[in-house]
Amino acid sequence: MLDPPLPAVERARELVATSSDDAEGDAAAPVSPGGYLDLLAGRIPDSTGRAQDLMLSGVVPRIYERWWRPALGRLAKGPLGPSMEGERRLVRELLRLEPGDGATVLDVACGTGSFTRELARVVGPAGLAVGIDVSKTMLARATAFADRAGLRNVAYVRGDAEALAFGEGSFDAVCCFAALHLFSDPMRGLDRMHAVLRPGGRLAIMTSVRRFPRSLRSVESTLGKLGGMRVFGTQELHDALRARGFEALEWQLAGVTQFVTGRRSAPAE
Ligand SMILES: C[S@@+](CC[C@H](N)C(=O)[O-])C[C@H]1O[C@@H](n2cnc3c(N)ncnc32)[C@H](O)[C@@H]1O
Numbered sequence: 001m002l003d004p005p006l007p008a009v010e011r012a013r014e015l016v017a018t019s020s021d022d023a024e025g026d027a028a029a030p031v032s033p034g035g036y037l038d039l040l041a042g043r044i045p046d047s048t049g050r051a052q053d054l055m056l057s058g059v060v061p062r063i064y065e066r067w068w069r070p071a072l073g074r075l076a077k078g079p080l081g082p083s084m085e086g087e088r089r090l091v092r093e094l095l096r097l098e099p100g101d102g103a104t105v106l107d108v109a110c111g112t113g114s115f116t117r118e119l120a121r122v123v124g125p126a127g128l129a130v131g132i133d134v135s136k137t138m139l140a141r142a143t144a145f146a147d148r149a150g151l152r153n154v155a156y157v158r159g160d161a162e163a164l165a166f167g168e169g170s171f172d173a174v175c176c177f178a179a180l181h182l183f184s185d186p187m188r189g190l191d192r193m194h195a196v197l198r199p200g201g202r203l204a205i206m207t208s209v210r211r212f213p214r215s216l217r218s219v220e221s222t223l224g225k226l227g228g229m230r231v232f233g234t235q236e237l238h239d240a241l242r243a244r245g246f247e248a249l250e251w252q253l254a255g256v257t258q259f260v261t262g263r264r265s266a267p268a269e
Pocket of ligand 1: 052055056069108109110111112113114115132133134135138159160161162176177178179182183184
């Protein structure tokens with residue numbers, strides 16, 4: 001008789017780094033009562049500011065997907081920027097995912113998981129979409145939404161995106177939308193995203209970008225600091241990805257946001 005397929009959360013556990021990898025993860029971490037793998041064992045990392053405090057609260061996750069993200073996203077992307085449906089289409093396109101391709105994909109700082117679910121639908125049952133986030137309240141919503149949608153190939157992990165505890169080259173594609181500007185050390189986050197991506201795999205990021213004229217930059221950085229949000233310089237991410245060995249970089253702007261994508265270079269044959 002064939003063995004029953006492993007539950008998605010156990011498939012995600014198999015990707016957790018062991019001591020032979022750069023970042024050591026706890027492959028024996030417990031599955032929380034909410035159904036996600038908790039690599040932080042209840043620990044709450046230091047807050048990076050008010051914006052992140054809201055993500056850890058009970059209130060914002062409840063209204064996040066329907067109201068908060070679409071409204072603030074529209075403000076940030078401007079009237080001509082993509083809708084939420086447009087962003088979901090973009091993530092598929094930027095990661096070059098094909099329906100049913102069976103890829104293993106990672107959604108970094110997944111929040112309530114709207115992109116994780118989209119990725120799971122595209123890659124199909126043989127594929128796996130893993131969402132990682134630090135917020136218990138976001139993850140509680142994310143697991144409930146995925147259950148309600150009947151998706152069996154979605155797994156959630158509670159962990160720190162700046163220390164992504166998955167093995168080298170575990171994923172065919174990685175995305176990180178609306179979150180890099182909240183990290184205390186975004187460049188460390190990029191290092192880890194690069195490491196967990198297989199050579200030739202694609203990364204897609206949506207985050208902040210500096211669009212104000214020089215005269216208004218101090219207002220912009222004061223607002224950013226008050227909320228604990230970083231505003232990236234126009235070339236900063238592009239250069240950071242190139243320096244980490246990403247190639248075929250593409251870049252689109254929408255309001256005060258940027259969509260950046262690239263491919264992890266593969267060693268020459
Ligand atoms: C604005 S939400 C974005 C959610 C989703 N990616 C989206 O586009 O709607 C930002 C998320 O980043 C998470 N986050 C911030 N810093 C993190 C970190 N260091 N590790 C893991 N998650 C983090 C927050 O908990 C929050 O759920």
